[in-house]
Amino acid sequence: MSVKKPSQRLFTQQTILAVAISSLSGLSVAQSDDLQELELEEVITVGTRVAGRTATEASVPVDVINSEALTKNGFTELGQALQTSAPSFNFTRTQVSDGSDLFRPATLRGLQPDQTLVLINGKRRHTQSIFGNQGTVGGGSAGTDMNSIPLTALQSVEVLRDGAAAQYGSDAIAGVINLKLKETVDETTGFVQWGSTAEGDGDTLTVGLNTGFELENDGFLNLSVEYRDFDRTNRADNPLWHQGDAEGEFQSFFYNSMINVAGGELYSFGGVSNRTALGSGFRRAAASAAQNVPQVYPNGFTPNIDNEAQDESFAIGYRRELQSGWHLDSSIVYGQNEYDFASANTINPSIAAEYLANNPDASDADIAANAGPSAGHSASFKFGQTTVNVDLTGEVEWGDSPLYVAVGAEFRDERYSIGQGIPASYSCGSSNGSSSFPSVIDPNVFASCGFQAYPGVSPDAETSTSRDSYALYVDLEKNLSDRWLMSAAFRFEDYQQIGSENAGKISSRYDISDSFAIRGAVATGFRAPSLPQRDYQAYGTNVNNDGTLARAFIASAGSALPKALGVNNLKIETSTSVSLGFVAEWDALTLTVDGYRIQIDDRIGLGSNIGASELQGNQAALDALAATGVAEARFFSNAVNTTTEGVDLVLSYDTDLWEGNLEIALAANYNKTEIDSFNLPAGTTEQQVFSNVSQTFLENGQPSERGSLSLNWSDDKFSSLLRINYFGDTEVDQFAQNHIPIPNTLPTSVVESAVLVDVDFSYDVSDNLTLSVGGNNIFDETPDELASNEVLDIISRGAFRYPLRAVPYGFNGASYYVKASFRF
Structure with missing residues (x-):
């Protein structure tokens, strides 16, 4: 096993940056109508309700x-x-971490996933x-499961990087991501991609297909299907362990449609997706x-x-222009997400333990035959939402x-x-009694339950x-002069x-000149506690040294x-945000810089376990804990x-180079x-309400610095992309001393800063076929390997590498990947 030295990493990063800088020399300025990766001239539908505004004309930062x-x-x-x-x-x-093989935490501006609102078609x-x-x-x-949306169905993504709860409602403290579905007709596009x-x-x-049809009265129907089959990766040093991505499948079908009826537009869109991992x-x-x-797994098991x-x-709506010149848009949107968990290659050790306790002369074959199932359904979670809007x-x-x-006005029903x-997934023994049984290996140790x-x-x-819930809103926007916009x-x-x-x-934009404008906003926001936060409850069972059950509970x-500890209900999170920035446009160069400060009060968090010894002096709390039957x-x-502060910078430049175009x-x-x-209820401590682990993830679990530089050169037939991604370091108190008490270990887990480089080369074989080959992270950048005194290395017996x-x-x-894209 080789660990990359810091000097080697620094040399690699400097070399990459030098290549990028040198490639920018000798450029000539020229205008171009081509779309850029972070498009600043496309008409936006978030951040403003005035039709026809572009990203650079808005009073708040929006990326397209x-x-x-x-x-x-x-x-x-x-x-x-x-x-x-x-x-x-x-x-x-x-x-x-349960469920992480399917969903990833998608965050904006370093806040929580549920503090960003996601829209589809607005x-x-x-x-x-x-x-x-x-x-x-x-x-x-x-938060919203971003990976349930197929890339094949998307026309563009709008990222509103500013607090927008006053415009769009709960969850928009960090901003809004709007996913716009394709509307193309009389064209079929698709791709087949293989990677490893x-x-x-x-x-x-991965296979994707999109097609569109014209309907009567200038209507359209656009359809997308996508399928992905992926094998697992494993970076553990011991193949009996697993550190890497899961294997699984993804299938999806999405549609977007509109027909003109009764003087207006009847529209509908939606989709289904299924993923396994x-x-x-x-x-x-x-x-x-x-x-x-061991009678079932003589060599242990993963x-x-x-x-x-x-x-x-599924969404359906109707929009039309009224005789007064105003526009009406009414819609109903239904959505549901369901997660099912099953366990495989597993066992409930207490079932075999109970069988042996009742049958002390049982043979190994008898124990194996009565050890219970090795797989089965563990849990299901379902969230449904119906939203009715009239605008x-x-x-x-x-x-x-x-x-x-x-x-x-908006009405929303959530379930x-x-x-x-x-x-067998949760019981203590097959009888699910009030105590456990000595394990089949050591009579002095009691078998785990579930x-x-x-x-x-x-x-x-x-x-x-x-x-x-219901909501009412009003949104106003006016040009106070040719140069001053207020919203x-x-x-x-x-x-x-x-x-x-x-x-x-309140947001504003002032054009100091035709090429330079300042913009800013002051906003209050809010986020209501989600139903999973408000109503989730679960029991877990640990076994004490004497065989009694120590049941844990999320109340x-x-x-x-x-209530006995002063938390009668979850309150609404509230925020105050301020942003200030500028937009500069010089010929083919556009630059935006926006600073922000977001203060959030009453942020919701999940506390640590509290036992009876920590509730002494609060009889109501002791009685409540006893009533649950848990320890x-x-x-x-x-x-x-909390307070979050930051700066966003976006630069776009377009020029002619080598008889082609460079973006x-x-x-x-x-x-x-x-x-x-x-916010500590009486009788509680910081560690009980929001542990060190939670604190470090909130403050240092995401990179403080991120950057991306993309150079995309193309001519009539050929295009090439070089993308350089920079990630700042993270440092959290997880799998470390304060989480698992192993002495003489490192206090925190660190993931160092890194530069990752992606490349793509594409060639138009014909008007209908494009072949592409590329690589992501081509210099094979990975976190530094675990040291021998890190807890994760110790508890995995050296198997986990990162x-x-x-x-x-x-x-x-x-x-690396190869891709064939087609159009006809």
């Missing part, structure tokens, strides 16, 4: 990333493709039914008395988590220029449920709940059982234990108040989040 830029690399997932083009967007790779998208584990980026939050890593694993086959947990050693049954995610959505937009004559007005697993890796949900944790928005939103909140925003908001419990609360896009982000204070959490660019190393 076209479909060509999203697909001109080897990435087949939307989240990864966005990360290369929008540095304020982060898509952390995580392993051995309409609210539903979120995930599960939240990230404590001890991961985005822990405790259920430099290690020879992770083979991925077979992930892995930590290996269970053959001699692990609490975890293994348990698997069989994940399946299903998404479905009116128009103009009111006022002075020399009109006042653009938008008013609207959430948790389903149980099979009895499936290894992913213990199932028990019947007493099943949940079915719902809530409604204002106000929104009122009320949530059943939680309460109401107001949000407002739902508003239940007896949180320890934890709960969500509005744990912390340059530079985007960079600096971002830092700090905890200002804690950190598992807070890895923004993964640990697979270099990968």
Whole structure:
């Protein structure tokens, strides 16, 4: 095993940057109408409700990333493709955290996944039914599953990098991502792509097809299908362990349509997707008395988590121009996300232990035959959302220029449920009694309960709940002069059982000259606690040294234990944000720089387990804990108040070079989040409400610095892309001393800064066929390997090579691909 020295990494990074800088020399300036990777001249639909505005004309920063830029690399997932083009967007790779083999925490400006609102065609998208584990980026939050959307269906992606709750409602504290579906007709496009890593694993086959048809009365129907089959990668030094991506499949179908009827447009869009992934947990050693049954697994085993995610959505709406010149848009959007978890290559050790306790003379064959199932369903989570909108937009004559007005109302119904697993997935013994049994290996050690890796949900944790909300908003925009644009928005939103909140925003843009403008905004925002945060409850079982069961519990908001500690319910998160920047345009060069500061009060977090010894003096809390029948419990609360500060820079340049066209896009982000204070209920501590692990993930789990430089040169037949991605370092308190108490270990887990280089070469064989070949991370950059005194290295017995959490660019190393794209 070789560890790359810092001097070697520095030399590599300097060489890459030198090549990039030298390639920029000797350029001549020329205008071009070609789309750029971070398009600044395309008409936008977020950040303003005035038709026809472009990104550079807006009073807030908006990036438009076209479909060509999203697909001109080897990435087949939307989240990864966005990360290369929008540095304020982060898509952390995580392993051995429940569900992470399918969903990744997608974040904007370093905030939580559920603090970014995702739209499709300008309409609210539903979120995930599960939240990230404590001890991961985005822990405790259920954001939108970006990877459920196929790249084949997208025309472009708009990224509004500014607080927009006053315009779009809850979850838009960090910003808004709008996914625009294709509307093309009389054209069929598609691709077949195969890729693999430099290690020879992770083979991925992806096939996409899009076609469109004209309908009567200038209508259209656009259809997209996509299929992906991917093998696992493994970077563990011991092949019995698994550190890498899971194997699985992805299938999706999306549509977008419109027909002209009754003087207006009847539109509809939606889609379904299904993904599976077979992930892995930590290996269970053959001699692990609490975890293994050697009669079934004589050499130990690595348990698997069989994940399946299903998404479905359907939108229908009607828009038309009224006689007054105003425009009406009414719509209904339904969406649902379901995650099912099954365990495979696993066992519930307590079942065999109970059988042996009742049959002390049993043979090994008898024990194996009565050890219970080695696979089965563990849990299911489902979240559904129906949103009804009615919007009116128009103009009111006022002075020399009109006042653009938008008013609207929204009703939303949300439903959430948790389903149980099979009895063997959660039980203690086949009888599921009140105590465990001595293991089949060592009578002095008691067998664990439930499936290894992913213990199932028990019947007493099943949940079915719902809530409604409604909102009213007004949005105003006016040119006070030829050079001065002002916008204002106000929104009122009320949530059943939680309460109401107001949000407002004022933004402005002033053109100092034809080529230079300043812009800024002041806004308040909010985010209502999600149903998974409010209503999630789950039981887990640990076994004490004396064989008694130590059951742990996540208590739902508003239940007896949180109430006894002063947490009657989860409150709405509130924010105040300020942004200030400028837009500069000189011929073919466009530069935008925007600084921001976001203060969030009452951020929701999942606390640590609290036992009876920590509740002494609070009899109500002791009684509540005893009533649950568990030894320890934890709960969500509005744990912390934070401040996030940062700067975004986007530069676009277009020039002639070598009888072709060179497009340059530079985007960079600096971002830092700090905890200002804690909201501690009486009788609790910081560690109980928001542990060191959670604190470090919130403040240091995502890179503070990100950058991307893309150089795209093309002529009539040939195009080439060089993209340089920079990731700052991360440092978290996970798999370290404060998480697992092993003495003499390193205090934190660090992922060092890195430069990753991607290339793509494409050739138009004909008007109908393009062949491409390329590589991502071609210099095989990976995190530094674990030191011998890091906890993860110790508990994996040297099998794990790299950190598992807070890895923004993964640990697979270099990968390569070939692609055939067609059009007819």
